[in-house]
Amino acid sequence: MNELRPKLFDVMKGYTREQLIKDIISGIIVAIIALPLSIALAIASGVGPEQGLYTAIIAGFFISFFGGSRVQIGGPTAAFVVIIYGIVEQYGTDGLIVATILAGIILVIMGICRFGSLIKYIPYTITTGFTCGIAVTLFVGQLKDFFGLEIASVPSEFLNKVIAYVQNISTINLTSTIIGVVAIIIMLFWPKVTDKIPGSLIAIIITTAIVYFAKLPVNTIGSVYGELNSAFPTFHAPALSMKLVQEMISPAFTIAILAGIESLLSAVVSDGMIGDTHKSNAELIGQGLGNIFSGLFGGIPATGAIARTAANVRNGGRTPIAGIVHCITLTIILLVLMPLAALIPMTTLAAVLLVVAANMADWTSFFRLCKTAPKSDIIVLVATFFLTVFFDLVVAIEIGVVLAALLFMKRMAETADIKAWKYTDSPDITPGEAEKLRDIPHSISVFEICGPMFFAAADQIVNINSHHHTKVVVIRMRSVPAIDASAMHSLRELADRAKRKNITLVFSHVNEQPMHVMEKDGFVELIGKENFHENIVDALDYAEQLVK
Numbered sequence: 001m002n003e004l005r006p007k008l009f010d011v012m013k014g015y016t017r018e019q020l021i022k023d024i025i026s027g028i029i030v031a032i033i034a035l036p037l038s039i040a041l042a043i044a045s046g047v048g049p050e051q052g053l054y055t056a057i058i059a060g061f062f063i064s065f066f067g068g069s070r071v072q073i074g075g076p077t078a079a080f081v082v083i084i085y086g087i088v089e090q091y092g093t094d095g096l097i098v099a100t101i102l103a104g105i106i107l108v109i110m111g112i113c114r115f116g117s118l119i120k121y122i123p124y125t126i127t128t129g130f131t132c133g134i135a136v137t138l139f140v141g142q143l144k145d146f147f148g149l150e151i152a153s154v155p156s157e158f159l160n161k162v163i164a165y166v167q168n169i170s171t172i173n174l175t176s177t178i179i180g181v182v183a184i185i186i187m188l189f190w191p192k193v194t195d196k197i198p199g200s201l202i203a204i205i206i207t208t209a210i211v212y213f214a215k216l217p218v219n220t221i222g223s224v225y226g227e228l229n230s231a232f233p234t235f236h237a238p239a240l241s242m243k244l245v246q247e248m249i250s251p252a253f254t255i256a257i258l259a260g261i262e263s264l265l266s267a268v269v270s271d272g273m274i275g276d277t278h279k280s281n282a283e284l285i286g287q288g289l290g291n292i293f294s295g296l297f298g299g300i301p302a303t304g305a306i307a308r309t310a311a312n313v314r315n316g317g318r319t320p321i322a323g324i325v326h327c328i329t330l331t332i333i334l335l336v337l338m339p340l341a342a343l344i345p346m347t348t349l350a351a352v353l354l355v356v357a358a359n360m361a362d363w364t365s366f367f368r369l370c371k372t373a374p375k376s377d378i379i380v381l382v383a384t385f386f387l388t389v390f391f392d393l394v395v396a397i398e399i400g401v402v403l404a405a406l407l408f409m410k411r412m413a414e415t416a417d418i419k420a421w422k423y424t425d426s427p428d429i430t431p432g433e434a435e436k437l438r439d440i441p442h443s444i445s446v447f448e449i450c451g452p453m454f455f456a457a458a459d460q461i462v463n464i465n466s467h468h469h470t471k472v473v474v475i476r477m478r479s480v481p482a483i484d485a486s487a488m489h490s491l492r493e494l495a496d497r498a499k500r501k502n503i504t505l506v507f508s509h510v511n512e513q514p515m516h517v518m519e520k521d522g523f524v525e526l527i528g529k530e531n532f533h534e535n536i537v538d539a540l541d542y543a544e545q546l547v548k
Contacts, residue, residue: 003279004111006066006286008320019318026317027325030073033198033311034060034326035333037356039221039341040200040349041076042300044141045084047096049221049341051300052076053334054233057327059290059302064323067286068116068279069267073308073323074290078356079258080301082137083393087251089156095248097238100295102245102252107259107288116280119260125373125381126400127261128365133388133396135361138353145350146180148173148219158389176218176347183207183351196315200352207348221349222342230338232331233297254394255291255301263287263304273313376407409456416451418460440540443471443547450479453514455486461494466503472543473498476536478509488521495526504546507532508539 034056042052056075063074087096110116137158143165144154150171155161183203190199211218221228267278283304290302312322369381380403387396421440440446447464451457466473498505505527510518515532518524524532533539 004282007068007070011319022316023319023322024325026312026315027322028329029315030308030312031326031329034075034308036200036204038076040352044081044353046088050229055294055299055302057330058297058299059294061327062290062293063286064320066289068282070276071270071312071317072304073312074302075305077303077305078138078360079262082134084300086156086392094238097295098244099248099251100301101292103255104288104291106256107284111281111284114281116284119264123404125377126384129381129384130388130396132361132366133385135357136389139357142350142353145346148176175216179207179345180347180351183348187355204344204348207345208343211345212343219346221344228338228342236298250394254397259287259303266304266306266309270309380404413456416457419448421446441547443469444543445470446474448476452482453480453487454484458486458490461490471547472504474506474539474543476508480514483514483517506539506543508536
């Protein structure tokens with residue numbers, strides 16, 4: 001149970017006043033970083049700006065308190081924008097709440113069942129493909145607010161969105177565009193001044209001041225969303241129906257997988273920065289609880305945020321206390337300063353997310369994979385990317401994983417091989433080869449199986465053929481690490497053919513897993529234990545005795 005125990009309980013032993021001060025300072029700084037991102041990501045997701053803060057506060061607290069990482073900072077991230085927008089567009093707020101809670105339940109179950117280590121089996125090509133796809137979709141989604149386009153309702157589909165932009169290109173607000181460009185310039189150059197205060201916050205403060213005091217005709221959060229709620233989030237139970245739950249299962253699994261991948265990746269990165277080892281299963285439970293309560297208190301899906309977690313480490317945070325302080329700070333901002341957020345220009349928030357989208361896409365890795373990766377990996381990469389952009393993340397991950405699995409099985413099946421040994425007097429053998437081979441009678445045929453024998457490669461067992469004068473077939477299995485039921489079925493068919501021809505099957509060097517499967521299947525008893533030998537020498541000696 002220790003691996004499910006929250007990291008907070010482990011690190012409090014020997015906790016010092018000096019570290020408490022560092023955690024408090026780091027938590028406040030991270031809250032300042034999280035503030036503009038939480039608001040911008042919520043708006044981009046199609047929900048109210050305050051819901052981004054609800055998520056950072058509620059989910060962030062549970063992720064820090066119950067998670068398996070010392071320094072993880074939880075909250076809304078760009079990875080969820082695409083899927084949240086689609087859910088809200090089609091099913092409304094209740095659909096989003098149900099999907100978020102279901103995703104949280106799935107994550108808790110994954111943690112309890114020790115599935116933390118299984119996340120690593122999601123191929124790199126899939127994560128790269130959908131990350132770049134999300135970046136493109138997120139980038140395009142911000143163009144309406146960045147250019148101040150007058151569009152009553154922006155479609156959720158990528159192509160329809162682009163068409164809507166083109167059709168309304170004449171409504172571009174030049175003032176809005178200039179303010180957005182100014183915000184981007186500030187964010188690009190501010191890190192050269194200091195990295196203690198995020199450029200996004202400085203961009204928001206400066207552009208908000210310009211728009212407010214100059215009374216510029218630019219849409220703000222207040223003009224679009226009205227008065228913002230500055231109260232602490234309250235419990236909200238969704239209107240449940242079995243139909244809605246069934247419809248939200250698939251998106252919930254996608255949210256859970258995304259949250260698991262991003263949070264554990266963030267935990268691994270932070271481990272390297274502080275020299276610690278996170279508890280992956282406890283982290284999944286913390287993420288799950290964070291999403292459950294985020295949904296119940298009006299938030300959106302959350303996960304560990306790599307950039308905010310790294311900022312926490314750089315500013316001295318070393319325990320979950322920093323994450324909890326980050327939540328407390330955001331709560332104070334929500335209660336005291338939220339009305340001022342209504343003054344923030346929409347184009348500035350769009351500019352913040354344009355920079356986020358540009359930074360989150362690893363195009364260097366994407367194009368390197370396209371040039372150097374095996375063809376099957378390129379297919380998975382490109383398919384996942386385009387499915388994310390033109391359909392949605394749910395379809396992209398489902399098809400991407402299935403496609404990757406099928407291509408992997410094909411590759412494994414191609415590595416499996418069955419070779420027949422040559423005789424010393426074979427016409428196609430060289431003198432050098434003849435010296436290395438053991439002289440065995442022609443009444444004995446020897447076959448060596450290489451690679452895993454599973455359903456995709458089981459048909460190769462049919463290649464084990466015997467001549468009319470064969471009395472014994474020796475099968476060498478030292479290079480077979482594993483075998484499945486389909487391969488066992490093929491071996492039984494081989495045994496039946498051998499029995500009809502009065503041929504004895506002899507097995508050499510059967511590894512542990514194949515032997516266990518053969519014993520459980522009853523195959524060892526069928527063939528006879530005396531026909532199984534530890535090495536090829538013993539097997540050939542035994543075969544020669546049988547043919548004398």
